[in-house]
Amino acid sequence: MTDKLDAAKLTDRVAALVEAARRAGADAADAVAVRGRSAGVSVRLGKVEGTESSESEDVSLRVFVGQRVASVSATAAASDPKALAERAVAMARVSPEDPFQGLADPALLARNLRDLDLFDPTEVSADELKEAALAAEAAALAVKGVTNSSGSSAGAGLGGMVLATSHGFVGQYVASRFSRSTSVIAGEGTAMERDYEFSSRQHFADLDTPEEIGRKAGERTVRRLGARKAKTGPVDVVFDPRVARGIAGHLAGAINGAAVARKTSFLRDMMGKQVASAAITVTDEPLRRRGQASRPFDGEGIEGEKLLMVEKGILNHWFLSTSAARELGLVTNGRGSRSGSSVSPSSTNLAIEPGERSPEDLIASLKSGFYVTEVFGQGVDMVTGEYSRGASGYWIENGALAYPVAEVTIASNLKAMFLNMVPANDLDRNFGTAAPTLLIEGMTLAGA
Numbered sequence: 001m002t003d004k005l006d007a008a009k010l011t012d013r014v015a016a017l018v019e020a021a022r023r024a025g026a027d028a029a030d031a032v033a034v035r036g037r038s039a040g041v042s043v044r045l046g047k048v049e050g051t052e053s054s055e056s057e058d059v060s061l062r063v064f065v066g067q068r069v070a071s072v073s074a075t076a077a078a079s080d081p082k083a084l085a086e087r088a089v090a091m092a093r094v095s096p097e098d099p100f101q102g103l104a105d106p107a108l109l110a111r112n113l114r115d116l117d118l119f120d121p122t123e124v125s126a127d128e129l130k131e132a133a134l135a136a137e138a139a140a141l142a143v144k145g146v147t148n149s150s151g152s153s154a155g156a157g158l159g160g161m162v163l164a165t166s167h168g169f170v171g172q173y174v175a176s177r178f179s180r181s182t183s184v185i186a187g188e189g190t191a192m193e194r195d196y197e198f199s200s201r202q203h204f205a206d207l208d209t210p211e212e213i214g215r216k217a218g219e220r221t222v223r224r225l226g227a228r229k230a231k232t233g234p235v236d237v238v239f240d241p242r243v244a245r246g247i248a249g250h251l252a253g254a255i256n257g258a259a260v261a262r263k264t265s266f267l268r269d270m271m272g273k274q275v276a277s278a279a280i281t282v283t284d285e286p287l288r289r290r291g292q293a294s295r296p297f298d299g300e301g302i303e304g305e306k307l308l309m310v311e312k313g314i315l316n317h318w319f320l321s322t323s324a325a326r327e328l329g330l331v332t333n334g335r336g337s338r339s340g341s342s343v344s345p346s347s348t349n350l351a352i353e354p355g356e357r358s359p360e361d362l363i364a365s366l367k368s369g370f371y372v373t374e375v376f377g378q379g380v381d382m383v384t385g386e387y388s389r390g391a392s393g394y395w396i397e398n399g400a401l402a403y404p405v406a407e408v409t410i411a412s413n414l415k416a417m418f419l420n421m422v423p424a425n426d427l428d429r430n431f432g433t434a435a436p437t438l439l440i441e442g443m444t445l446a447g448a
Contacts, residue, residue, distance in 0.1 A: 026088070148184065186218075
């Protein structure tokens with residue numbers, strides 16, 4: 001889907017599937033074609049370890065017969081519209097009824113699709129990818145104290161979608177993606193430490209340089225040498241942005257309409273109530289230009305608008321697709337995400353908005369605390385909000401980073417964490433889920 005001819009070809013395929021479904025007896029239908037292409041090179045210690053190049057083109061058809069729904073998928077090249085449609089309709093007729101399924105309200109469909117500048121036609125050769133990966137690794141290995149490499153990589157690709165529905169919507173978009181990363185090791189034996197740096201952008205010119213990525217990876221890794229455990233007890237924790245993005249992701253999961261409908265979210269009864277400190281505002285913006293998770297329409301053809309999901313600590317919205325919204329007695333807000341033939345709600349460009357204080361100021365305000373740069377394990381219960389993760393980072397002493405810390409666990413409950421959260425002013429929006437440095441008071445550390 002690098003040009004108009006590709007888009008036209010896929011549009012014809014999904015339109016044919018929808019028409020075939022109606023002829024086979026479906027009351028309504030939608031079809032989606034997804035095309036992806038990627039290339040990547042990985043290196044280690046100056047030698048190429050792997051190369052990959054892939055291309056896929058798949059179609060999915062979803063049909064509705066009364067309140068019954070079924071779906072089928074196939075590769076685009078092998079798809080026979082008539083056969084796929086007849087199979088899907090036959091499956092739907094014997095499926096259980098689901099009163100919440102159906103196409104989106106036609107009145108909500110996007111009419112004039114916006115150009116969000118998501119596609120960069122720059123072609124990056126395999127040799128260019130290799131040279132970028134090698135340069136990043138070399139810059140990291142040049143940092144004094146780095147002793148080995150875990151590998152370096154560079155990649156480029158694109159992904160596109162065409163959607164057609166039986167109530168008249170047809171839309172398509174394509175987005176590119178370029179990336180570079182490197183990971184290295186410092187120290188020897190049991191005292192070894194590892195860290196990494198990466199850059200991922202939709203436009204090639206926006207990528208960080210290989211040299212900058214390598215230097216940052218090396219410096220991060222060396223700073224971790226000499227790590228030790230901290231003392232068990234209560235602790236105020238400052239989360240580095242790359243860890244804070246995970247905290248933002250937990251919030252996104254807790255306000256997902258599907259989880260609320262299933263009663264598997266710890267915030268399921270909190271609409272209109274305070275779920276975070278008054279310093280916290282959370283936005284979701286699907287139409288942001290060059291946004292990592294931007295899209296001119298969602299998986300059901302709806303143009304979502306920017307929402308204040310949480311405003312000064314008050315929960316305003318769930319992420320909603322059509323089916324999740326109907327189950328909750330609400331109206332979709334254009335957050336339906338397509339996964340093959342199924343649609344479920346998800347965030348787009350989610351951000352915990354920045355505060356007024358710098359990260360340095362947050363750290364300087366603490367007599368003692370823990371600056372977390374990495375977390376491990378799966379210790380997050382989205383039903384109860386219980387949070388327990390292995391962590392590493394740096395101990396804060398008298399308002400400054402004192403020494404590296406490893407092999408400890410931090411714990412709390414996400415409900416309390418959101419209510420005791422202070423954002424810094426260093427938000428980087430170049431992520432689909434973004435957050436600034438976050439200070440969370442009153443956690444528990446298990447260590448020495």
